[in-house]
Each structure stands twice: as C-alpha cells, then as structure tokens.
Amino acid sequence: MQDGAVALRLQVQPRARRPGIQGVVASADGPRLKIAVTAAPEDGRANEAVRDTLAKALDLPKSALTLLHGATSRGKIFRAEGDTARLRTLLESFA
Numbered sequence: 001m002q003d004g005a006v007a008l009r010l011q012v013q014p015r016a017r018r019p020g021i022q023g024v025v026a027s028a029d030g031p032r033l034k035i036a037v038t039a040a041p042e043d044g045r046a047n048e049a050v051r052d053t054l055a056k057a058l059d060l061p062k063s064a065l066t067l068l069h070g071a072t073s074r075g076k077i078f079r080a081e082g083d084t085a086r087l088r089t090l091l092e093s094f095a
Helices: 045-058 084-093
Strands: 005-013 020-025 032-036 065-069 075-081
Touching: 005 045, 005 084, 020 045, 032 045, 045 065, 045 075, 045 084
Parallel strands: 005 032
Antiparallel strands: 005 075, 020 032, 065 075
C-alpha cells in the first residue's frame, strides 16, 4: 500500500461466542488475520464490530480504518492508516 497505510487481509467470524483476534489462518489466496465478533452480519453491524476490534487492537482511531473490499463477505480487506512500522510489528504479534 501507500506510505502511511497497510492493507489488512481478514477472515471474519460473525456471531462468535468469544470476540477478538484469533491469530492468522491460511486461505486460498494467502494468510489472513482471523477476527471473531459477536455481531450478526446484518446492516453492516459485523463490519462496524470488526472496525471497533481493529481500532482497539492497533491503538488507532476508527477513522483510520477503511473497508476496501468484502462488505458482504467473511473475507475482508481493511486499510489502516498510521505508522506502518508500528502497525506491522503489532500485526506480527498476532501470528
């Protein structure tokens, strides 16, 4: 991505019992960060819950996270704006 931003490839589990970041999982198109949320995938609630979870985990304001792809899918790509070195270090800690 551009300077000051990273692309986050996610695998989302809506309606989960235990919300949070679950680590890295393999997918057909490469590794993804698995995130579980308790929200149902209706009216964008799960997407907002994912944004909230990412904001807390990465210590970013919600406005720094943009959904680029996968609004109606479990496979999503978010753009996170911020210090890329710090973000990459945080993301590696979830693996």
